[in-house]
Amino acid sequence: MSATLYSPLSSGIYSSSSFQEKKLRIAVGSAKPNLIFKPQRLFSSIRAASNFSSSLDTGLSTELDAVTSYSEIVPDTVVFDDFERFPPTAATVSSSLILGICSLPDTKFRSAVDTALADSECYGFEKSDDRMSCFFNKALVNVGGDLAKLVPGRVSTEVDARLAYDTHGIVRKVHDLLKLYHGIGVPPERLLFKIPSTWQGIEASRLLESEGIQTHMTFVYSFCQAAAAAQAGASVIQIFVGRLRDWARNHSGDSEVETALRRGEDPGLALVTKAYNYIHKYGYKSKLMVAAIRNKQDIFNLLGVDYIISPLKILQSLKESVTPPDEKYSLMRRLSPQSAVNYNFTNEELLKWDQYNFASSMGPAAVELLSAGMDGYVSQSKRVEDLFEKIWPPPNV
Structure with a gap:
């Protein structure tokens, strides 16, 4: 089974960890030649191998060649530094990205935000909160629309994490965003909607996918989340390997994590392995995306997973590491x-997941990390709305 970024992938633009550096970040995949940017890029083709192979093809010359023959590699690169080296082919628009755009007035995306703030439809809301929410939706979609013109893959749009425990609130928000995208000519097949993996978020995914609306489940830190999202029909399920490992280093009391540790396994890698095997053994359509990669060995241990988001420094190291035909070791899928x-x-793992057994199976690692991830999203959303309150209406409008 061959899965390519032209499926397409949902990974995307991320804000830098430091806005003081005034850089935006974009997770970039690769597919057929980009029609907008010059085709000078690291990857000419990235796809999962269609046939199982147990060792490195001796015709491949670098570690990067080897790993990209097994999994889709999604470079996480800086938009304004690396457009030529890493032309983006898929993207995510988020509250963090909006903040980053507003910190860089000269970026090409700033006009999309200013246009949103000048939209007369939002003026009709008497309450400031409603008006700011309207502007926020317009800004996300305007930027998402610009990105859809720049990338051949899908654009994933963050859904407000304040709705994470409100299934119908999530569905309404996605419908609102989808209507706005329709208004600017972006078809639904080019879109994903990024939803936190609470039980209510997973139920929203089930409803949306039944309508043909593609969802991207994030903040997955336990098997029950991954399995329930697969049963719901989520298009993409994203697991953060490094964050789960970091939690395990400083905490205890999570049975799923401790079971992996007793077997001598990294808990993040063990979760990816179990989730991947569950999805593929039982024929679910979901694609598995892995993030929070810390080093090359993480990638080697995940070869064959659908998508891997990797920092540029790791990709550069892979690119520079030559594997001659007579190399004694081989990279295994x-x-x-x-x-x-x-x-x-x-x-117990083959349950038809419902809210009760889902809640009872969520260990402290998943509960804490999911909560922390959503808190970050909520904080960023509030910052966007506070900023819009200060700069609305925009100058020259």
Whole structure:
């Protein structure tokens, strides 16, 4: 089974960890030649291998060549520094990105925000909160529309994390965003909607996917989240390997994490392995995306997973590491649909997930990390609205 970024992928533009540096970040995949940017890029083709292979093809010359033959690699690069080296092919528009755009008045995306703030439809709301929410939606969609013109893949749009425990609130928000996208000519097949993996978020995914609206479930830190999202039909499920590992270094009391540690396994990698095998053994349509990669070994241990978001410094290291044909070691594909068939699950893991057994299966790692991730999203959203309150109406309008 071959999965390419032209499926397309949902990863995307991220804000830098430091806005003081005034850089925006974009997770970039690769696909067929980009029609907008010059085709000078690191990857000419990135796709998962269609057939299981146990070792490195001796015709491949670098570690990067090897890993990209097994998994889609999504470079996480700086928009304004690396357009030529890493032309973006898929993107995410988020509250963090909006903040970053507003910190860089000369960026090409700033006009999309200013246009949103000048939209007369939002003026009719008497309450400031409603008006700012309207402007926020318009800004997300305007920027998303600009990105859709620049990338051949899908644009994933962050859904307000303040709705994370409100299934119908999420569905209404996605419908509102989708209507705005329709208004600027972006078709639904070019879009994903990024939703926190609470039970209510997963239920919203189920409803939206039943309508043909593609969802991207984020903040997955436990098997029950991944399995429930797969059962809901989520298009993309994103697991943060490094964050789960960091939690395990400083905490205890999570049975899922401790089971992995007793087997001598990294808990983040173990979760990806179990989720991948579950999805492929039982025929779910979901694609598995892995983020928070810390080093090259993480990538080697995940070869075969659908998508890997990797920092540029790791990709550069892979590119510079040559693997001659007579190299004594080989890079092994760790995950494949064939190997998934032989993975054994317990009866407890093969539940039809509902709200009760989902809640009882969420360990402290998933609860804390999910909460922390959503708190970050909520904080960024509030910052956007506070900023819009200060700069509305924009100059020259």
